[in-house]
Amino acid sequence: MSEMNLISNEQENLNPYEIVQTQIDHAGELLGVSKDVLDILKKPKRVLYVSFPVKMDDGSTRVFEGYRSQHNDAIGPTKGGIRFHPEVTMDEVKALSMWMSFKCCVVNVPYGGGKGGVICDPHEFSEGEIERISRGFMEAIADIVGPERDIPAPDVYTTPQIMGWMMDTFSRMKGQFSPGVITGKPLILGGSKGRNEATARGCVFAIEEAMKTLNKPMEGATVAIQGFGNAGRILADLLAAQGCKIVAVSDSTCAIYQPEGLNLRQVEHLKDEETASIQDDPDSHVLDRPEDLLGLEVDILVPAALENVITLKNANNIKANIVAEAANGPTTPQADEILFKKGILVLPDILANAGGVIVSYFEWVQNLMNYYWSEEEVNGKLREQMVRSYHEVHTLAKQHQTDLRTAAYMISIQRITAAMEARGWV
Ligand SMILES: NC(=O)C1=CN([C@@H]2O[C@H](COP(=O)(O)OP(=O)(O)OC[C@H]3O[C@@H](n4cnc5c(N)ncnc54)[C@H](O)[C@@H]3O)[C@@H](O)[C@H]2O)C=CC1
Numbered sequence: 001m002s003e004m005n006l007i008s009n010e011q012e013n014l015n016p017y018e019i020v021q022t023q024i025d026h027a028g029e030l031l032g033v034s035k036d037v038l039d040i041l042k043k044p045k046r047v048l049y050v051s052f053p054v055k056m057d058d059g060s061t062r063v064f065e066g067y068r069s070q071h072n073d074a075i076g077p078t079k080g081g082i083r084f085h086p087e088v089t090m091d092e093v094k095a096l097s098m099w100m101s102f103k104c105c106v107v108n109v110p111y112g113g114g115k116g117g118v119i120c121d122p123h124e125f126s127e128g129e130i131e132r133i134s135r136g137f138m139e140a141i142a143d144i145v146g147p148e149r150d151i152p153a154p155d156v157y158t159t160p161q162i163m164g165w166m167m168d169t170f171s172r173m174k175g176q177f178s179p180g181v182i183t184g185k186p187l188i189l190g191g192s193k194g195r196n197e198a199t200a201r202g203c204v205f206a207i208e209e210a211m212k213t214l215n216k217p218m219e220g221a222t223v224a225i226q227g228f229g230n231a232g233r234i235l236a237d238l239l240a241a242q243g244c245k246i247v248a249v250s251d252s253t254c255a256i257y258q259p260e261g262l263n264l265r266q267v268e269h270l271k272d273e274e275t276a277s278i279q280d281d282p283d284s285h286v287l288d289r290p291e292d293l294l295g296l297e298v299d300i301l302v303p304a305a306l307e308n309v310i311t312l313k314n315a316n317n318i319k320a321n322i323v324a325e326a327a328n329g330p331t332t333p334q335a336d337e338i339l340f341k342k343g344i345l346v347l348p349d350i351l352a353n354a355g356g357v358i359v360s361y362f363e364w365v366q367n368l369m370n371y372y373w374s375e376e377e378v379n380g381k382l383r384e385q386m387v388r389s390y391h392e393v394h395t396l397a398k399q400h401q402t403d404l405r406t407a408a409y410m411i412s413i414q415r416i417t418a419a420m421e422a423r424g425w426v
């Protein structure tokens with residue numbers, strides 16, 4: 001990490017595509033891999049831009065834009081979620097697809113990385129409009145996805161129901177039932193038991209191992225979580241079940257804090273109410289600025305929302321012992337360097353949130369076999385894969401006296417390089 005020497009007074013670069021390129025260069029340099037290899041890894045193989053018309057409820061037609069990026073398919077078909085968010089950009093989707101490649105490799109899932117995004121805020125639309133946007137996007141990308149080509153999944157503001165509509169659209173277009181084209185589906189359409197909780201559950205397994213590394217008990221550990229959706233909310237429940245005290249959570253509207261521990265049932269109930277919000281929780285107080293959650297004195301900090309939240313500006317304020325990145329790309333390279341110097345153990349996104357794609361892989365395998373596993377079997381295999389990967393990364397980081405992110409990239413780059421060599425690409 002010390003070689004990075006990235007801290008400067010210049011304004012920080014927050015472009016996620018350039019950030020992932022910096023991360024690749026840094027790990028590649030430590031590994032001594034050739035420039036040819038790095039040149040391949042630093043660009044996605046294919047990025048599709050699409051625009052598609054959608055009939056709105058008021059009879060008007062609106063044109064939506066989106067992207068699907070496929071980074072590297074040396075090891076297998078590309079894989080990764082689809083995000084519906086007003087701030088989606090092509091560079092963001094490219095970066096997310098690249099993080100997917102390294103994520104799949106570090107946990108030994110035989111996929112390359114892909115990612116998609118539609119520029120929209122689903123909160124503005126009716127259910128029928130969201131269905132038509134989902135079907136329209138799948139129709140627009142159908143030529144480049146498929147069970148053996150590229151397999152989407154849920155991400156920010158997309159749901160199992162959306163995966164179901166997309167699967168249906170693809171199956172109708174191809175004239176055959178194709179559950180393996182997408183994962184994170186409703187169970188009745190070939191979804192896997194445990195997929196909905198998998199990102200959070202995998203992150204808990206990584207946190208447990210990290211706490212053992214630090215000789216700290218889970219019981220009583222304090223936790224702050226930014227983001228209260230699929231990843232953050234389920235993490236709160238699972239960590240509370242391990243005896244952790246969830247003292248703060250936030251969503252896109254505000255952050256709430258209760259040093260004695262939040263009443264999670266109450267907060268969840270408010271989150272589910274159409275007419276209420278977590279800020280109505282009578283037993284906690286709303287932080288002046290939502291980002292103040294990041295600087296709370298807690299054992300475990302979990303960014304579980306969007307990119308670039310721990311930056312040069314606030315990294316020095318982070319007081320947690322562990323930062324567990326349930327979100328993709330929450331920490332910038334410059335912030336990473338500061339956290340490393342402060343002795344904070346960062347569980348990097350490509351490891352910490354890999355539970356989602358691990359169980360997506362299990363879902364795809366079950367779809368291809370048309371034979372389905374119990375939840376215990378899924379969770380047991382997930383635990384095995386997360387624990388083994390954590391220790392591989394941690395051991396390498398110790399050997400190289402570097403941070404876990406760099407070690408995770410080193411493992412992934414070695415594996416992708418071996419596949420590219422075996423295929424004769426380099
Ligand atoms: N869903 C999955 O299987 C996986 C998700 N991830 C990552 O986890 C992160 C969260 O995704 P999901 O939980 O799936 O999305 P989600 O749509 O279920 O939830 C997103 C949550 O973030 C909150 N949020 C949005 N903007 C925010 C802000 N500025 N500050 C605080 N909270 C904010 C929303 O209110 C919502 O509670 C993303 O980075 C995603 O890429 C990573 C691996 C797998």
Ligand SMILES: O=C(O)CCC(=O)C(=O)O
Binds near residue numbers: 079081153354357
């Ligand atoms: O489940 C998957 O295939 C990918 C989930 C995802 O988008 C991610 O890990 O960031």
